Amino acid sequence: MILKKxxxxxxxxxxxxxxxxxxxxxxxxAYRSLGxxxxxxxxxxxxxxxxxxxxxxxxxxxxEVAPSMLWIMALLxxxxxxxxxFIHDYEDGSLEQLLIAPQxxxxxxxxxxxxxxxxxxxxxxxxxxxxxxxxSLPGSAYPALLLSLAIGTAYLSAVGxxxxxxxxxxxxxxxLLPLLVVPLYMPIIIFGTATVTFxxxxxxxxxxxxxxxxxxxxxxxxxxxxxxAALRFSSI
Amino acid sequence: xxxDYLISVNDLCFERDSLKLFGDVSLCLSAGEILLLEGPNGxxxxxxxxxxxxxxxxxxxxxxxxxxxxxxxxxxxxxxxxYIGHQSAIKLALSAEENLTWMAASEGLHExxxxxxxxxxxxxxxxxxxxxHQLSAGQMRRVALSRLALSRCRLWLLDEPLAALDxxxxxxxxxxxxKHLDRQGAVILVSHQDLAAGPMRKYDLKxxxx
Amino acid sequence: xxxxxxxxxxxxxxxxxxxxxxxSGRWLPWLVCATIILLGVGLFWGLALAPPDARQGHSFxxxxxxxxxxxLALAGYYIMAVTGAVGLIWRIKMSFMLxxxxxxxxxxxxxxxxxxxxxxxxxxxxxxxxxxxxxxxxLILLFLYLGVLAxxxxxxxxxxxxxxxxxxxxxxxxxxxxxxxxxxxxxTLHQPATLKLTSASSIHTDMLEPLVVMVxxxxxxxxLALCLFTRSEIVQQESATAWVKALATSESRT
Numbered sequence: 085m086i087l088k089k090x091x092x093x094x095x096x097x098x099x100x101x102x103x104x105x106x107x108x109x110x111x112x113x114a115y116r117s118l119g120x121x122x123x124x125x126x127x128x129x130x131x132x133x134x135x136x137x138x139x140x141x142x143x144x145x146x147x148e149v150a151p152s153m154l155w156i157m158a159l160l161x162x163x164x165x166x167x168x169x170f171i172h173d174y175e176d177g178s179l180e181q182l183l184i185a186p187q188x189x190x191x192x193x194x195x196x197x198x199x200x201x202x203x204x205x206x207x208x209x210x211x212x213x214x215x216x217x218x219x220s221l222p223g224s225a226y227p228a229l230l231l232s233l234a235i236g237t238a239y240l241s242a243v244g245x246x247x248x249x250x251x252x253x254x255x256x257x258x259x260l261l262p263l264l265v266v267p268l269y270m271p272i273i274i275f276g277t278a279t280v281t282f283x284x285x286x287x288x289x290x291x292x293x294x295x296x297x298x299x300x301x302x303x304x305x306x307x308x309x310x311x312x313a314a315l316r317f318s319s320i
Numbered sequence: 321x322x323x324d325y326l327i328s329v330n331d332l333c334f335e336r337d338s339l340k341l342f343g344d345v346s347l348c349l350s351a352g353e354i355l356l357l358e359g360p361n362g363x364x365x366x367x368x369x370x371x372x373x374x375x376x377x378x379x380x381x382x383x384x385x386x387x388x389x390x391x392x393x394x395x396x397x398x399x400x401x402x403y404i405g406h407q408s409a410i411k412l413a414l415s416a417e418e419n420l421t422w423m424a425a426s427e428g429l430h431e432x433x434x435x436x437x438x439x440x441x442x443x444x445x446x447x448x449x450x451x452x453h454q455l456s457a458g459q460m461r462r463v464a465l466s467r468l469a470l471s472r473c474r475l476w477l478l479d480e481p482l483a484a485l486d487x488x489x490x491x492x493x494x495x496x497x498x499k500h501l502d503r504q505g506a507v508i509l510v511s512h513q514d515l516a517a518g519p520m521r522k523y524d525l526k527x528x529x530x
Numbered sequence: 531x532x533x534x535x536x537x538x539x540x541x542x543x544x545x546x547x548x549x550x551x552x553x554s555g556r557w558l559p560w561l562v563c564a565t566i567i568l569l570g571v572g573l574f575w576g577l578a579l580a581p582p583d584a585r586q587g588h589s590f591x592x593x594x595x596x597x598x599x600x601x602l603a604l605a606g607y608y609i610m611a612v613t614g615a616v617g618l619i620w621r622i623k624m625s626f627m628l629x630x631x632x633x634x635x636x637x638x639x640x641x642x643x644x645x646x647x648x649x650x651x652x653x654x655x656x657x658x659x660x661x662x663x664x665x666x667x668x669l670i671l672l673f674l675y676l677g678v679l680a681x682x683x684x685x686x687x688x689x690x691x692x693x694x695x696x697x698x699x700x701x702x703x704x705x706x707x708x709x710x711x712x713x714x715x716x717x718t719l720h721q722p723a724t725l726k727l728t729s730a731s732s733i734h735t736d737m738l739e740p741l742v743v744m745v746x747x748x749x750x751x752x753x754l755a756l757c758l759f760t761r762s763e764i765v766q767q768e769s770a771t772a773w774v775k776a777l778a779t780s781e782s783r784t
Contacts, residue, residue, distance in 0.1 A: 177407025
């Protein structure tokens with residue numbers, strides 16, 4: 085009985101502590117390797133520059149494709165950085181220490197997902213109006229763009245973490261990872277671009293945004309479980 | 321199962337892709353003892369150690385902690401167990417002090433002074449605030465092992481702790497282990513070097529005997 | 531584990547690759563016969579006897595391949611996910627072997643569904659490819675299959691590959707309804723005005739009966755293919771065991 089109580093306490097206290105600690109630690113690590121951290125943002129800007137070069141500088145045509153282009157580029161930039169969520173921890177052995185920590189490892193994993201969103205998804209979202217301006221996105225679409233990207237990139241981080249956990253022990257997993265997660269990303273890109281397009285067309289855009297919110301909730305609940313299972317089963 | 325052992329292992333078997341790595345490993349360890357796992361390369365010493373960390377699951381057989389089945393007391397066991405493997409779990413971007421603070425926090429130790437003292441004892445007093453990528457391999461190893469200077473876990477599982485250490489470093493580790501044994505701790509060790517720091521038992525994984 | 535209790539004995543016996551190999555060896559002739567008869571009857575009935583469609587003429591006959599392939603492509607993904615889940619939960623290797631074998635068959639069927647759809651599309655819509663909701667979903671299903679296939683083969687440790695791809699298959703299963711619904715919704719947004727799918731989907735019974743035979747035939751064929759793939763996987767993975775070695779020597783002697 086006493087032992088059970090101890091187990092419960094250890095578990096409970098450590099579980100709550102784990103979340104904020106891992107967020108803080110990953111933010112600190114991202115800050116220390118700033119070059120790696122801002123690379124996806126620079127990539128985002130650069131590939132957005134490709135659109136007018138490849139399509140045409142005509143504002144009319146640009147504004148037509150701007151919602152989908154911004155979304156696709158945001159997805160690609162997230163894809164570029166999603167591997168980092170576990171790979172360094174795997175290489176230096178932190179991951180095995182996490183797996184044998186006396187706590188539910190789903191909580192730290194959620195912390196790592198949140199930290200990943202804070203260093204990639206959130207900056208991408210904040211930068212998107214600037215790029216929207218360059219792609220002559222109509223003014224009415226900016227709230228929808230910001231909100232949909234904020235929710236959508238969080239979803240990308242959560243689902244991407246599952247893919248990253250599956251491929252972390254492969255080493256060359258960087259090549260495989262997009263293959264696994266891009267099909268899973270397809271629904272979110274449908275709703276994301278729809279949200280922005282609706283806003284451009286002055287239609288009610290809360291519907292698709294709500295669908296994205298629902299998907300994000302499900303992802304937050306399920307993805308840490310799947311990622312934890314993947315790490316336990318296949319990373320060692 | 322006998323209750324007076326800290327940890328006991330019963331007929332442990334491990335297969336990887338239907339290839340038997342070792343079988344019928346039975347061993348036990350009381351508080352205050354060191355157990356050295358011996359055997360030629362590739363006989364599964366590291367694997368056995370990782371089985372004891374619960375990172376790997378045995379194909380068959382049981383591990384008991386304080387007489388209880390490991391699966392039943394898993395969290396308690398993990399809280400009492402310290403594992404230092406080949407990979408040091410050190411973040412190169414962080415300083416020695418930051419790294420050790422993080423490791424200590426994972427054991428529930430939060431006093432900054434303890435961390436400083438531990439680094440001082442391990443001879444890292446002058447480099448504690450440098451980012452770890454500036455340290456040498458031996459110094460990095462010392463940072464990882466400075467966990468031993470502050471850990472309060474009862475069971476230490478150490479995989480080649482002495483690799484890359486100089487004579488002074490080895491002495492430091494020995495003194496840590498001695499203190500640990502005095503506190504009724506126990507150590508299970510894989511090492512090709514001698515770590516004569518107390519009553520040591522040896523288990524040969526090739527012959528499956530002490 | 532509760533190996534001793536008789537209630538679960540059949541379950542664990544089910545998990546023995548050797549048992550599966552022997553029992554499936556006895557099924558094989560029957561499965562082959564059933565497949566040939568069902569597919570033969572279905573194809574002859576569908577391609578030769580059934581009346582041509584009023585609007586599409588003879589080109590509609592490709593549904594006798596297209597519909598069963600699409601059905602089984604989707605069902606195959608769920609079979610893969612369920613066997614993967616059983617393998618993960620009860621740690622049954624046999625179940626993982628079934629999962630691994632289900633992946634290439636399912637991918638091939640998905641590809642077949644897409645290919646027959648494209649061939650059918652040319653005479654009925656005038657183009658090989660349209661971004662129709664069902665076609666797009668099928669394409670995404672193919673991507674999901676390819677992901678599982680790639681992951682299975684990426685690991686050096688066979689068991690790690692089993693477990694990782696089982697988890698991926700489960701994640702995909704959760705996503706399939708979301709993908710289907712969202713693609714459906716996306717399609718209603720961008721409905722091209724000129725293209726209409728075969729609107730009146732009520733199919734004549736003369737055409738339906740051979741289709742039912744074909745669907746049954748495809749199911750039996752799927753089981754047959756699954757057995758064959760799994761048997762080869764068993765022999766590969768268990769090649770170190772005594773019974774497979776005995777099997778190999780007895781086969782080389784005859």
